Amino acid sequence: MTDIWTKEKRSEVMSLIRSNNTKPEKIVRSMLHRMGFRFRLHRQDLPGHPDIVLPKYRAVIFIHGCFWHYHRGCRDGKIPQSNYDYWEPKLKGNVRRDKENLVALENAGWNTFVIWECELKKDLPRVQERIRSFLEMNLSKNP
Numbered sequence: 001m002t003d004i005w006t007k008e009k010r011s012e013v014m015s016l017i018r019s020n021n022t023k024p025e026k027i028v029r030s031m032l033h034r035m036g037f038r039f040r041l042h043r044q045d046l047p048g049h050p051d052i053v054l055p056k057y058r059a060v061i062f063i064h065g066c067f068w069h070y071h072r073g074c075r076d077g078k079i080p081q082s083n084y085d086y087w088e089p090k091l092k093g094n095v096r097r098d099k100e101n102l103v104a105l106e107n108a109g110w111n112t113f114v115i116w117e118c119e120l121k122k123d124l125p126r127v128q129e130r131i132r133s134f135l136e137m138n139l140s141k142n143p
Contacts, residue, residue: 024117025051025063031128037135046110048101057138059111061131062098066117070095072119110139 020042029052032039040053050060064071070091071077079087102112113134119127 020051022063022065024065024115024120025140027120027124028061028063028115028127031124032131035128035132039093047104047108048098050105054138055133057111057135058109059113059135059138061113061115063115063120064117067091068094069098069116071116071118074116076118084101088099130135 029039029041033050037054037058040055042049042051043053046053046060048062051063052061054060067078068091069077070079079091084102102114105112111134113131115127115131123138
C-alpha cells in the first residue's frame with residue numbers, strides 16, 4: 001500500500017511526533033504520583049535516558065510506543081509496507097538499542113521495567129498493580 005500523503009506532508013507529520021512528555025508517559029507519571037511515588041524524568045546520564053527514574057528504588061521505567069519500539073504481537077507494532085527498506089532497519093535498530101540499554105542499566109545495578117503503549121489503552125488498573133509490585137519488590141531488595 002502506498003502512502004496517502006506526499007513526501008513533504010509525511011515529513012511534516014513525522015516531525016511533530018514527540019519523544020518526551022508523550023500522552024502515555026503522562027498517564028504513567030500521573031498514576032505514579034497518585035500512588036505516592038516520587039521520581040525524576042529523562043535522566044541524561046543513564047543509558048537510554050529512561051522516561052521515569054525512581055532513585056529510592058534503584059528503578060527505571062520506560063514507556064514504549066508500540067510502533068517506534070516494534071512491539072511484536074501488537075496491532076501497532078508493524079513495519080510499514082511503504083518505504084519498507086527505511087523502516088525495517090530503523091525499527092529493528094530501535095529494538096536492538098532498547099535491549100542494549102536495558103542490559104547496561106541492569107549491569108549498573110538498576111531494576112528495569114517496560115510499559116507498552118497498548119497496555120495503557122487496555123487495562124490501567126492492571127498496569128498500576130504491576131508497577132506497584134515491581135517497586136515494592138525493589139524496595140525490599142534496596143532498603
